[in-house]
Amino acid sequence: MNIFFSYDFLTTQSHVGKRGLERFDFLFNILKKLNIDVRLDTNLSHNFPIKRFYELHHKIYQDQILNYIEPNRNCVESRHLVEDYLSGCDIFIGYELSEKTRTYFDRIGVCYIDIWLSPLRFCKDVLFSFFSNNHDIQNKFISYKTKKEFFHNEVKILKRNFNFLSNDSMDLIDDSALLISQLFVDKACQRGDQFLSFLDFKSELTEISSSFPTLYLLKHPLMPDEDFVKVIEGLKYLKNVVYLQNKNVYELLSNSKIKSVIAVSSSVLKEASYFGKKTICLYRPTLHNGYCDIYQSFFNSEFWTELLDLKFCREHWIYFNCDNYLRQKFNAFYAYRPFVEDLFSTPRLQKSDVAYNNLVTISALVDSLTLGPPFILWGFGSVGRLIFPSLKSKIKGVIDHQLTISNISVVEGIPVINIDDLEDSDLIVLSAFKYIHEVKTLLSNKDISCEVIPLF
Numbered sequence: 001m002n003i004f005f006s007y008d009f010l011t012t013q014s015h016v017g018k019r020g021l022e023r024f025d026f027l028f029n030i031l032k033k034l035n036i037d038v039r040l041d042t043n044l045s046h047n048f049p050i051k052r053f054y055e056l057h058h059k060i061y062q063d064q065i066l067n068y069i070e071p072n073r074n075c076v077e078s079r080h081l082v083e084d085y086l087s088g089c090d091i092f093i094g095y096e097l098s099e100k101t102r103t104y105f106d107r108i109g110v111c112y113i114d115i116w117l118s119p120l121r122f123c124k125d126v127l128f129s130f131f132s133n134n135h136d137i138q139n140k141f142i143s144y145k146t147k148k149e150f151f152h153n154e155v156k157i158l159k160r161n162f163n164f165l166s167n168d169s170m171d172l173i174d175d176s177a178l179l180i181s182q183l184f185v186d187k188a189c190q191r192g193d194q195f196l197s198f199l200d201f202k203s204e205l206t207e208i209s210s211s212f213p214t215l216y217l218l219k220h221p222l223m224p225d226e227d228f229v230k231v232i233e234g235l236k237y238l239k240n241v242v243y244l245q246n247k248n249v250y251e252l253l254s255n256s257k258i259k260s261v262i263a264v265s266s267s268v269l270k271e272a273s274y275f276g277k278k279t280i281c282l283y284r285p286t287l288h289n290g291y292c293d294i295y296q297s298f299f300n301s302e303f304w305t306e307l308l309d310l311k312f313c314r315e316h317w318i319y320f321n322c323d324n325y326l327r328q329k330f331n332a333f334y335a336y337r338p339f340v341e342d343l344f345s346t347p348r349l350q351k352s353d354v355a356y357n358n359l360v361t362i363s364a365l366v367d368s369l370t371l372g373p374p375f376i377l378w379g380f381g382s383v384g385r386l387i388f389p390s391l392k393s394k395i396k397g398v399i400d401h402q403l404t405i406s407n408i409s410v411v412e413g414i415p416v417i418n419i420d421d422l423e424d425s426d427l428i429v430l431s432a433f434k435y436i437h438e439v440k441t442l443l444s445n446k447d448i449s450c451e452v453i454p455l456f
Contacts, residue, residue, distance in 0.1 A: 001308060003031060004089035006041035009048045010082075011067050011098045018042050021095050023329045024115075027298065030319050034304055035312075039089075048085050053078050065185055068193045070100050073107040086110065091134075091308070098187065106133055113137065118293045119267030119286050120274070121334050122250055123154045126326045128298065129291040138290070140307050145292040148274075153438070155274045159254045160437075165338055170247070172257040176214040178277075179241075180249070180263040183220055184227055188265040188286040196264050199234040201282045208262060208280065209238045215262075218252065219245045221334075249335045253277060296321075300406050316408060322382035362455055366390050369429060376422065376450075378439060379432030380411065383455060387431065388412075397421070399428075424449045431455050 005028060007017025022042050031038045054061040056078040057071055071078060086092060092105065092112040105112050111134050118129045127146070132138045182189055182197065189196040198205060198217075209215060215238065219228050228245075235241055244252075249268055252258055253275040261272040262280040269279045270286070297303045299319040304310075324340055327333055333340060366387050369375065372394070377384055380400035388395070388411075397417040409416050419442060422428075428450050430436055436454050443450055 001036050001091070001310070002087075002089045003036055003038040003091050003093055004041065004086050005031075005038055005093045007095045008097045008101050009041070009050065009085070010053070010069060010071065010101045010104070012096075013063060013065050013067075014047050014050075016065055017095070020330075024095065026319060026321070026329075030299070030301065030304060034301060034310060036308070036310075049081055053081050056081075066098075066187055066190060066195075068100070068190065071104040073104065079108055082108065082110075096187065098190070102133070114291075116287060116291065117330060117332060119270040120151060120293055121267065121332065122158050122271055122274075122336065123151070123295065125296070125321075125324055126330065126332045127293055127295040129287055129293050130298075131287075131291045136309070137307060141292040141294065144294050144297050144303065146295045150295065151274050151293075157435075157438075158250055159275075161339065162248075162251050162254050170252075170255065172216070172255055173214040174257050175212065175259050176216060176257055177208070177212040177260040177262055178249075178252055178258050178272075179215055179217040180261060180266045180268045181217060181220045181223060181228070181231055182264055182266055183223055186265075188267075189283060191283070196283055198231060198264065198282075201264070202237070204282055205235070205238060209240055212260070213240065215241045216252070216258070217241050217243050218247060218249060219243070221246075248338065251335075296402055297406065300402070302406055302408075316406075318385075318402075320382070320385060325382070362387065365453075365455060369394060373427060375427040375429050375453075376417070378428050378430045378452075379435075381432060384431035387455075391429075419443070419446060419448070422446075422448050422450055426450045428452045429455065 007021045028040045051061045056075050092110050094114050096116045097114045113132045116129045118127045130141045260278040263269050265283045267286050272279050302316045374394050374396040376397045377395045378399045395414050397415050403416045
């Protein structure tokens with residue numbers, strides 16, 4: 001099988017696309033380990049002949065961050081440029097393909113997998129949204145789609161943490177709406193050669209304004225101040241707008257006084273529905289409903305073996321990753337910053353001390369566990385896998401949701417069990433320490449009286 005892994009080379013500026021693509025080195029490594037012939041398109045010296053491609057469609061390539069084109073499949077020469085660039089690949093894996101690129105690939109017969117950072121960004125780590133124009137592959141994506149209950153549970157955790165962390169009592173007006181501003185150049189808001197903003201929806205916002213006592217307009221954290229000033233000036237005709245800066249969107253979504261969330265085409269709209277908010281999309285959703293939000297399964301070799309219908313068998317394995325691994329690779333912290341503050345905002349020495357102290361704590365607990373009775377390891381994520389080799393002789397079973405849904409029954413000779421297999425006499429070591437409240441609640445609901453030791 002031949003896979004070509006690239007960015008949207010028909011619409012995205014090359015250095016921008018390839019900078020994002022380089023963060024997918026982990027996925028490239030997974031596919032290479034499966035003995036797949038895969039090419040990662042990050043060589044800046046071999047660019048697609050984009051200027052010629054645009055000329056053939058009677059357009060001048062502007063070399064902007066995002067460009068717009070509707071390629072005609074009947075243009076034989078431009079089609080040959082694409083086919084030569086892909087070199088007869090069986091599957092094209094693209095990072096955040098535009099609608100027009102996907103449509104063009106459909107028409108010229110390119111089988112593709114499109115991967116976007118998911119609009120749902122409030123989980124312990126970011127996840128991806130997958131879509132394919134291949135029917136069999138798309139059905140497999142659907143089978144791996146993360147259940148809504150998982151996201152609802154993550155929102156509960158988020159709300160509980162905000163109740164604990166928040167020092168800012170925002171005095172909001174009851175039954176208000178939240179307007180989510182977006183950057184002036186945003187692929188989700190692109191309509192032809194134009195990028196839409198609130199300034200393009202005067203009549204809609206006028207009508208919306210009459211339905212709420214207050215509209216809270218939240219500045220995008222990456223929007224330059226001069227652009228936000230343009231938005232403020234452009235919305236002066238609305239008399240009930242309050243402008244917010246440096247406010248956390250998840251804290252606002254957790255506030256019961258916000259009833260609705262409004263945006264041109266923001267990922268926050270999809271997130272807001274899990275916070276129980278009504279939403280108004282002025283343009284269209286960031287991604288269509290066919291995209292499947294998948295959490296961490298793509299680190300599993302079995303996911304790709306099944307997805308690509310590989311005709312060989314080998315031992316299944318999971319690519320090693322740590323908490324917030326993808327957040328750091330993609331610099332995708334967004335409103336999750338309050339929970340990972342030590343990752344980027346404290347002095348280097350202080351960060352080193354935090355990491356050192358955490359490792360000392362884990363090391364001391366591991367030493368004590370080697371002398372104690374056998375136990376159940378709950379959680380086989382980054383921390384669980386880190387301590388597993390040292391404690392393997394003491395582990396009599398592993399509980400982990402991802403292992404279970406991946407149908408992995410044994411990890412290096414240790415059985416993967418579920419909560420119904422537990423007995424009152426069992427000792428549980430909880431590596432998934434973030435979920436200690438949820439684990440204890442599960443045990444209580446099952447009327448199981450196990451001792452639970454969190455690693456932190």
